[in-house]
Amino acid sequence: MSKPLPLLTSTTPVERADAARNREALLHAANELIEGCSVEGVTMDAVAARAGVGKGTVFRRFGSREGLMASLLDHRETVWQAAVISGPPPLGPGAPPLDRLLSFGESRMLLHLEQAALIEAAGRTWGDNEAVRGFLNLHVRVLLAELGVEGDLTYLATALLAPLAVPVLRQQLHSGMTQEQMHAGWAELVRRVVGPAPA
């Protein structure tokens, strides 16, 4: 996507154009720091230095390091949701619903694994993001309905999403499970929940 629209996760009030540019530059600098070293390396000082602004500007914009991390997550979430809504299949529209669901799970798991450190650094600011949970639940519910699954689809969607949560993924990695096993396990779970195709 060239320019994803702000979706459900946007918590930013309307900004003046220069403030928005400033904000983008700071998020860009923070992303470069993460790619260059690690989440730990993203201090308010380092972001200010890299973006060529004063440290006070970074604090005024994001409030705290946690706030900066939450903004970074918000940005990545927006890009990811845009890929689900309007990106290429099978994550985006156009593929059969089971392929979309499996692609959704694999992609979301990868996103969470990559961002586990960021999510931890963002603390509660991120964990309580109801808008994100709402988007994920709705998407899974719609695909389950397309697959002809009957019953309490809200519950089943929550149940399919629960093992993709960052703490669960971290526990699985910690206990020696590989990412391949986690992908395969989730796919097996989905196939069991979806059941055989309706006659």
Added chain:
Amino acid sequence: MSKPLPLLTSTTPVERADAARNREALLHAANELIEGCSVEGVTMDAVAARAGVGKGTVFRRFGSREGLMASLLDHRETVWQAAVISGPPPLGPGAPPLDRLLSFGESRMLLHLEQAALIEAAGRTWGDNEAVRGFLNLHVRVLLAELGVEGDLTYLATALLAPLAVPVLRQQLHSGMTQEQMHAGWAELVRRVVGPAPA
């Protein structure tokens, strides 16, 4: 059970008999305070006053209010695990495995709902309890095997346990889901994961 043995959750080194009695008395006082009012009412002062000891004794024994909460959870967990291992069916042994699994989920969900405030007050001390996770996963895995489920039973057990986690339950309650819907939803999930009985 009159006197459950300390099971997998015990983190207490061997205590002298008087220290153990002292500890029991303090946990008993804390439990009475919870039943009498709420988790918020359980301060170190209140526990000391109720047990008739100095506040210093409570601090020496549990380190902090979080430590006290973790000990309370530990105690309740031990009682619950004893019920799973050797209590009456269908939670305990002697019932068909599907009945045991459904009873396990319902009972665990209730325990978590009752103890959500306690678990929050205990903070990370409790959330990271690997021994409890290990016990739960093993129990579900064994029942799935008895039911003839094939595949990655460790993953499937984790997936069945994930929607019973306290944060998920809290979100469901917050979104207006009733406890009956949560029980019925989990039972539906289990039936789908277990599939039809083997021929």
